[in-house]
Structures are given as structure tokens and as C-alpha cells.
Amino acid sequence: MHRELKIVWKNFFNWVFGNGPRPENEVIPVEPPPDLPFTQKPKDKYSRFHEATLKERYEQWLEIHGLHIFAVLYSGLSILTCVVIVCLLLATVAELPPFGHERNPANNEVIRRYVEHGGHETGAQNIVAGLILDYRAFDTFGESAVLFTAAVSVLMMLGASRRNKIKNAPSLKSDGNFPRRESPFEEPILRGVASLSIPAILMLGCVVVINGHLTPGGGFSGGAILSTALILAANAYGFERVHEFFNERTFIISSSTALMIYALSKGYSFFTGANHFYSIIPKGTVGNILSAGLILPLNICVGLIVAGTLYTFYALFSKGDL
Amino acid sequence: MLGKLLLNHYEAVAVILFGIGMTNLLMQRNLIKKIIGLNIMDTAVYLFLAAKGYVEGRAAPILIENGSGGWLTSSELYVNPVPAGLVLTGIVVSVSVTAFSLALALKLYENYGTLNIDEALLKMTEEQLELETTIENAEEDVLV
Numbered sequence: 001m002h003r004e005l006k007i008v009w010k011n012f013f014n015w016v017f018g019n020g021p022r023p024e025n026e027v028i029p030v031e032p033p034p035d036l037p038f039t040q041k042p043k044d045k046y047s048r049f050h051e052a053t054l055k056e057r058y059e060q061w062l063e064i065h066g067l068h069i070f071a072v073l074y075s076g077l078s079i080l081t082c083v084v085i086v087c088l089l090l091a092t093v094a095e096l097p098p099f100g101h102e103r104n105p106a107n108n109e110v111i112r113r114y115v116e117h118g119g120h121e122t123g124a125q126n127i128v129a130g131l132i133l134d135y136r137a138f139d140t141f142g143e144s145a146v147l148f149t150a151a152v153s154v155l156m157m158l159g160a161s162r163r164n165k166i167k168n169a170p171s172l173k174s175d176g177n178f179p180r181r182e183s184p185f186e187e188p189i190l191r192g193v194a195s196l197s198i199p200a201i202l203m204l205g206c207v208v209v210i211n212g213h214l215t216p217g218g219g220f221s222g223g224a225i226l227s228t229a230l231i232l233a234a235n236a237y238g239f240e241r242v243h244e245f246f247n248e249r250t251f252i253i254s255s256s257t258a259l260m261i262y263a264l265s266k267g268y269s270f271f272t273g274a275n276h277f278y279s280i281i282p283k284g285t286v287g288n289i290l291s292a293g294l295i296l297p298l299n300i301c302v303g304l305i306v307a308g309t310l311y312t313f314y315a316l317f318s319k320g321d322l
Numbered sequence: 323m324l325g326k327l328l329l330n331h332y333e334a335v336a337v338i339l340f341g342i343g344m345t346n347l348l349m350q351r352n353l354i355k356k357i358i359g360l361n362i363m364d365t366a367v368y369l370f371l372a373a374k375g376y377v378e379g380r381a382a383p384i385l386i387e388n389g390s391g392g393w394l395t396s397s398e399l400y401v402n403p404v405p406a407g408l409v410l411t412g413i414v415v416s417v418s419v420t421a422f423s424l425a426l427a428l429k430l431y432e433n434y435g436t437l438n439i440d441e442a443l444l445k446m447t448e449e450q451l452e453l454e455t456t457i458e459n460a461e462e463d464v465l466v
Contacts, residue, residue, distance in 0.1 A: 078348035086341035093333045094326040100378035102398075107377060111404065112397040119385050119395050127383035127400065132407040139407070143414040150418030154425045216384065220410060286385065286393055313421045317428070 018053035123283035123292035124213040133218070133295045133302075137266045140298075144262065144305045148255050151309040155248070158316045194236035201229040205307070212299040213292040219299040223306025230311040239319055242311075248322045251308045258301035269294050332373035339366035353427040353437045357420060364416040368409045375405030 097104045114131055122130035132140050208215075209222030234242045272279035284291030315322050327334045343366060346359025383403035385393040427437060434442045 075349060079345065082341050082345045082348065085344065086337060089337040089340065090327065090334060091323070093330050093337055094323045096330055096333060098329045099332055099373060100376050102377050102380070104377075106374055106404075107402055111402050114403055115383065115397040115400050116395045119393050125385045125393070127385065127403045128406045131403050132410060136407060139411065143411055146418050147414055150422050154421050157425045157429060214384075216382070220414065287387075310417075317424065 016054045018056070119286050120283075122295065123286055124295050125287050125292075126213050126215065126218075128216075129213045129218050129295055129299070130292065133213075133298045134293070137270070137294075137298065140302065141259075141262055141266060144259060144302055147309045148259060148305055151251075151255070151312045154313060154316055155322065158320055159248075159322065191236050194232050198229050198233055201225060201232065205229060205303070209299050209303040210289065210296065213295040214287065214289070219302025220306050222299070223303035224310060226303060226307035227310035227314070230307065231314050234311075234315065239315060242315075243322075246308070246311065251312055251322060255305050255308050258304045262298055262301045265294055265297065332376075333370055336366045336370035336373060339363075339369065342366075351438050351440055353430065353439060354424075356439075357423050357427065360423070361416065361420060364412060368412055371405040371409050371412070375402035377401045 097106075114135070115127060118124070118127045118130045118135075122134040124130035124134065205222050205225035205228075207222075208217035208225055209219055212218035212222065230242060230246065269279065269281060281293045283293050286292075290296070312322055340363055343359045343362030343364075346362060347356050348359075350356050350359060380401045381399055383400040383406070385395065386399065388394045430442055431437055434445045436442055436445070
């Protein structure tokens with residue numbers, strides 16, 4: 001019994017680590033010497049019958065089936081993850097206070113304070129504008145900085161490679177799958193519509209930016225509208241025409257100037273306003289265009305940054321340069 | 323639980339939309355589609371925040387005139403203004419992240435000629451192997 005166990009163990013050992021006993025009918029294969037330059041030694045071949053170890057067999061199996069198994073495992077696990085997360089979140093949502101109820105814990109004294117004192121403390125009729133550009137102005141400053149940083153990084157990434165072309169890199173312009181338009185549409189209808197609508201769009205954008213403290217809107221939405229006017233002009237008249245008055249230099253100068261004005265004026269306002277010092281910035285009467293202290297200039301700064309950034313994204317992705 | 327979910331149906335839809343976006347992000351092999359999945363997740367978060375800020379029967383937080391030159395500042399009249407500011411932050415960050423990741427995808431396409439992440443990875447490993455073999459050959463030449 002003990003002996004048989006030993007044999008079984010030995011067979012199992014050989015199965016795992018290879019190098020079993022030499023079989024009776026083993027034929028040692030005679031390998032032809034490989035054609036190598038005499039400076040290189042031929043690599044040592046196994047001179048006797050070599051049984052693959054378990055590890056080698058596993059690696060061989062993995063090479064054949066591994067990718068498929070990985071794909072199946074990956075999709076199964078990702079579906080499982082998503083289902084688990086959605087179920088957890090749904091269970092959480094079911095425990096939340098009811099939708100739209102006025103006694104919900106979110107409608108607490110913070111909101112009462114913002115609504116009841118926001119009018120005379122910030123001078124803005126639009127409470128959201130007073131909230132994001134006065135009480136929480138540094139948050140909005142961070143957002144503008146994030147947008148500017150994203151535009152600059154995309155400019156670095158896409159602009160630099162076009163300026164000094166990398167050799168052998170497949171150019172997007174020569175690719176048949178993605179035909180790139182070098183010249184604008186030479187179409188009278190597009191140009192006529194653009195010449196009619198660009199002034200209207202610009203005016204709407206300016207109204208939304210300047211009335212940001214009175215009506216819904218503000219720097220972000222108004223800047224997005226202004227950038228659509230620029231994009232329409234670029235499509236109708238060509239990027240060269242827009243390049244004459246809005247290029248990389250203009251973008252960097254206008255955006256960084258706007259950010260600097262924002263930071264300095266809001267820093268002053270926070271220092272004086274929060275410490276009850278004398279501030280030279282008047283609040284004005286609620287409801288007038290020239291009111292609400294710093295909110296109007298800050299809206300214009302944010303609008304400049306957003307308009308420049310969105311047009312920069314469009315120009316960089318469509319022609320690769322600003 | 324189902325009744326409570328029906329009571330909070332906006333939030334429930336937002337969560338399901340979040341799940342759809344996340345599945346898209348994980349399962350798609352095309353980088354552009356992955357970025358679209360990320361944007362769907364962002365949109366779900368905006369919907370959730372906007373739904374949490376709503377109060378039944380109240381107006382948008384823009385002060386209303388009271389008829390005698392003043393403003394109605396009772397907090398019983400307006401919905402919660404804080405989620406609007408939070409959603410604004412979310413939108414800006416999502417635009418920035420989307421633009422940056424699209425630029426990265428464009429660079430990947432320029433270098434490897436594909437947007438499929440598996441094919442790009444395969445080409446990357448092949449390049450790495452080629453590099454290693456050339457380095458080994460160079461070392462052997464130097465040694466000899």
C-alpha cells in the first residue's frame with residue numbers, strides 16, 4: 001500500500017514538474033545545426049525526451065485561450081459590477097426623502113439664508129448668480145481656471161505635433177476614412193444665413209452675459225452662445241478670417257487677463273466684504289443693469305474665457321491649429 | 323421599495339442612466355464610445371442634482387417684484403438655488419475632461435491608426451517586443 005502510494009505520488013510529481021522516466025521507445029530527435037554566424041553559439045536544446053511541466057502546459061493553454069477567456073471574464077465582471085452598483089444606488093434612492101417635498105432636509109437654513117438675504121447682500125436679482133459669483137466666487141474661479149487649463153493642455157497636445165510633424169505618423173489629413181475639410185464651404189446660402197444670424201447670435205450672447213445677475217444665464221451660458229457665433233463664422237468664411245482677430249495669442253492674452261482680473265477683484269472683495277472693511281465697490285439697487293457689485297464684470301470675464309475656450313476646442317479638433 | 327422608487331422616480335431614472343453610462347464606459351472597446359459613456363454618467367449626475375433641488379410648486383430662484391418697488395424674499399417662494407451652482411461646476415469639469423480625453427484619443431489614433439483599445443494595446447506590446455529585441459541584439463553585438 002505504502003509503495004503504491006509512493007508510485008502514485010511520483011507519477012503526480014512527474015506530471016507536475018515534467019521529466020518523467022525515460023520511456024523505452026524514446027527517439028532522441030536529431031536537430032540540424034541552425035545556420036548561425038560563427039560568432040553566435042547555438043542555444044542549448046533539450047538533448048533528451050522532455051515532458052512539458054504543468055507550468056509550461058498552462059502557459060501554452062493560456063496563449064491559445066487566454067484572450068478569449070479574458071474577454072469573457074472582463075465583460076461578465078463589468079456587467080456584474082454595474083448591476084451591483086445600480087442595485088445599491090436604487091436601494092439608496094428608495095430611502096431618500098420624497099421628490100419635491102418642501103420639508104426635505106436639503107431645504108434647510110442655508111437655502112433660507114441665501115434666498116432671504118441674497119438680494120440685499122449681493123445686489124443680484126438672480127439668486128443663483130449671486131450664489132456662484134459672490135458667496136462662492138472662488139469656486140467659479142476654479143471652474144474658469146479648469147476650463148482654461150483644459151484648453152491650454154489640448155492646445156499643447158494637438159498644436160505642437162502639427163507644428164513639428166512627426167515622421168511616419170499617419171496624418172489625419174491624408175486618411176481616406178476621415179476626410180478633412182481644408183477650405184470652408186463656398187456656399188452662398190450658408191454665407192447669407194451666417195451674415196444674417198451672426199450679429200443676432202453675438203447680441204444674444206452679450207445680452208445673456210450682461211444680464212446674468214438679473215435673468216437666467218450668465219458668463220458660462222453667454223460665453224457658449226458667443227462661441228457658437230465664432231464657430232459659425234469659421235465654417236462660413238473660413239478659419240483664416242477668424243484667425244485675423246482671434247488667434248492663439250489673442251486667446252492666451254484675453255483668457256489670462258480675464259482670470260487675473262477675476263482673481264484680483266474678487267480677492268479684494270472677499271478681504272473687505274468678509275471683514276466688514278470699507279469697500280469701494282457699490283452694491284447698487286436690485287434690478288438695475290449696473291448693480292450687484294462685482295457680478296457684472298465677473299460675468300464678462302467668465303464669458304470671455306468660455307467663448308475663447310470653446311472656440312479653441314472646435315478649431316483644434318477640426319483643423320488642428322488655432 | 324418599488325413604491326418608494328416610484329415616489330422618487332427622477333432619482334431612480336438618474337441612477338439607471340448612471341448605470342447605462344458606466345456599462346458603456348466598461349464594455350465598449352472604442353475610445354470615443356467610452357467617452358460618450360462618461361458623458362452619459364455626467365448627465366445622470368446633473369439630473370440627480372436638479373431633481374434633489376426641486377420643490378413642488380415653487381418658482382425659479384430669481385427674485386419677483388412685489389408690486390410696490392420691493393422684492394419678495396420669502397424662502398417659501400423659490401426652489402433650492404445650490405444644486406444649480408453645483409450642476410454648473412459639473413458641466414464645466416465634464417466639458418474639460420471630455421475635450422482632454424478626446425485629444426488623447428486623437429493622439430492615439432495618429433500613432434496607432436486605430437481607436438479600438440485592444441488593437442492599440444496589441445500594437446503597443448508588439449512595439450515593445452521589437453524594441454527589446456533590437457536592444458538585445460545591440461548588446462550582443464557590443465559584447466562580441
